[in-house]
Amino acid sequence: MDWIAVAGELQAATVAAVDMVSSKLEKQRLYAVCLQTADDGMSVGFCANTEESYAEKRAAEAEIEDMSPDYAAYLRWTPAEWGYEGFGDDLFADINRDLTAASAAVHDDFALYFDHLIRAMTDALAYLRAERALVLDGVTLFVTISDSEAADAVERRSVQRLNRSTLAAEFDQRLG
Template sequence: MNWEKWRSELRAATLSAFDEMSAGLKGEQLYAVSLQTDDGAMTVGLCANVEEGYAERMAAEADEFGAQEAAYNRWAPAEWRYEMFGDEVFDTLNADLREAIFDPDCDFDAHFSHLLDAMADALAHLRAERGPALENVTLFVTISDSDDTEAVEDRYATQLNPPHLAQAFLQRYA
């Protein structure tokens, strides 16, 4: 797999999906954006949430949520209003990932490492290109349904965000 070419295409897809999603916000307050993959490293997609989406979720299920559940709902892309937004923008990239992973010569650990780094690069590029829109927005890379999720999120949140946003994110489950 040509990771440099794929990384460039991921940057473009991330910008495209973000622009489409943000155009529909209608004044809602964005607070988090992530790129998410699965632990099989075969997909990538944009996820985002807004304060209004979080508040609606909390109000709808208020009786069921304690502090841990509230933190989970705030920071887990599976609970967000814009989970895997703009899937069609990532279709070709995801096909490339699946093709690479099923190659008999694929070194899975190297593949997964390249994928996570490319996702972080795309988010860094997003912040550089859309800075004012992301001023108080936490960016991070995540993996759905993985034992490594929290460590991966912490690593990339520290790398991608200004210290005040990174520190708040790192304390999300405290």
């Protein structure tokens, strides 16, 4: 797999997705953007959330469940709970088709394939940060793996690389 080409495609799709989501926000304040994959490495999805969407989700959940600090942090930092989970999937369709084929074809060293994918996702967000610095001022960027025990380590590494120390510290405190 040509990981330089993959990184370039992810960069273009990620910038286009943040531009699309930004155009829909009106007066909402974006606070987080991530790229997400699964343990099979067959696709990448773009996710984003706003303070307003988080407040709405938190209020709705508080009506049916106790809102402990841990649960509030879960709602704030888990892309499956966000207002813009899987946003702009069409922008990632071509790269995801290639990733699906490549992931299925990897037999000998899936761990190396997956490391390359995580690096390409992180590089795409670093590129995004550089290209949209004003729009993303104060926005936490990270890479995650849905429903995976490896997610925490990947998130922490990417947060440290992609964000200034105050944003990274806020993210690291999410679960105490």
